[in-house]
Amino acid sequence: MKKVRWGVLGTADIARGQTIPGMQLAEHCELYAIAGRKPEKAQSYKEQFGFRKAYGSYDELLADPEVEAVYIPLPNDLHCEWSIRALKAKKHVLCEKPLAVSETQVQEMFRAAEENGVMLMEAFAYLHSPFVKAVKAELDAGTIGEIRYLESAFITGRRPDTDIRLRKETYGGALYDLGCYAISMAMWMLGKEPDTVRAAAQFSEKQIDLFTSALLLYDNGAVANLDCGMLLPEGRLDRFRIHGTLGTIVSPVEFNQAGEIPYTVIRNGVKETKTVNAPNNYSLESEQLSRCILTGEKPHVTKEFSLLVARVTDRILKEIGY
Template identity: 55%
Template sequence: MSRKVKWGVLSTADIAKRCTIPGMQKAENCCLYGIAGRSKEKVDQYKEIFGFEKAYYSMDEMLDDPEIEAVYIPLPNTLHKEWVLKAAAKGKHILCEKPLSGTEADVKEMIDACDKAGVLFMEAFAYLHSPLITSVKATLDSGIIGDLSFMESVFITPGYTPDNIRVRRETLGGSVYDLGCYCTSLMLTLFGEEPKEVKAIGHFTDQHIDDFASAYFHFDENRRACMVSGMCSAQRGDRFFLYGTEGTIEAPIPFNADGELTYYVKKGEDCQEVHVSVRDNYCLEVEQLGNCILNGEQPHVTHEFSLQNARVMDKVLKEIGY
């Protein structure tokens, strides 16, 4: 049997329970070795539900265990930097939830610390590992819709209760940090460069976070993009459309979707359906970082990409007055 990476999950956050740990269970090169948190009750519960080998009742205790090779960090945005630096200092490879931190400067400090410690470090954009994104990029690059001239992306959800970290200023909540980062990261992936101009507006709640934001991006050669992020809709809605000089690609598909997915390539009266089989995106990202650790692959979400996305988000947040 091939060797598996011994993973530790640094916190009992909801995103870990709902999405990432179930994905880790499916990953062929992942051993669910440890779960850590401040609540003994929740840690014991996660250990029983998911079958972790060990429980740790402080996060430092997990980092001190030499058996742990890699950690997944699903903590609130404001805690990412602290625990990435601590994990790197202990020689652990790191998968950290998006967005990596609040600013490009923080992201650079995290990257530099991981490079100095000689550990792998990747931002957890699970959807970027999806064969759907690979297929859309290949279709775009084939020239079938001509040159990309405009892109629109939307990610909106219902609101959250006031105690949710996604809507609290002290945990860097808000729609741009939580949802808009998907739109900006996809835009960078498909355009392959950073925009030259960013304009944005936002609406702020009494808790001083943006529950709605809309941004405009201008690229070289008069190419453009727009995004909408919001925590203000009765229903979740996420999708992206690409407009070329000869046709369009329409992907009315949720981020991080799996199963049998379909997007549409339209040229004049012709509409082609493209079907893609997609495994659990969270499983794919864990397997990919595992392959980096075990087989010398390079992280799919690179440091430069994370810095680019942080720079774009900084500009959007500055524009809306966050």
């Protein structure tokens, strides 16, 4: 099977620190082209990671007929625009989470993908982890019965005021940047939209949510408690646990974690700890979409799932007045 020639639009930190190194490990990914608004920075990425070409503009990369797929790690407000431009240029797209800033934009993006016969996938790298697959398999097998309470949180330290993730014009804030992890985890495990959404947030002076807490309530009695924030003095806090009618699953896992990941199943007071070996999540993600491009298989993170996450996010945003 041949390799997919990838282009990267932008020189964001997540591209340099996570996704590009992950792509280097993927069997069917070729780092073909990098584009940045500062040509010298794009050139430095080319030299560091072994791209064949470096461009000083995104349009130049999209005009390159050799590029088959693009990864988009741009600020949130640019996801929709540049994804659609890439899709119209007949490039497959892996776009960073959140895929867009509203469900309406997500619909527009997938419409562009369908009209141009190419694939679009939201970059939730952690969803490709064997850990997530193992926990979902436990739920599907009825190990802990029906879900009654799910808790997911992603809280980090306070970022500098100059950080792009603290700018309202780029749709920054805790919910967009970190809440999408907790929301997507809940939707992946519960599998459907909540009947009722309640949420509250703490805002900065610039009206950016520094902390958001949401309750997703289901008519069948299930509850999801989701927290996200960027206000800790230091470090980060990840929480993950699921309580069912027959037991509990709990893990100290961090989002996008690789290596040996333990999780504990508790039933009738008896604890059983299992361990999953998770490779680089970013490598799994780019490899999975590359294989889909080559074989025509459906992406792991589907259109329907991204629309569900966007719809729930919209409801939380409305609740907190953002």
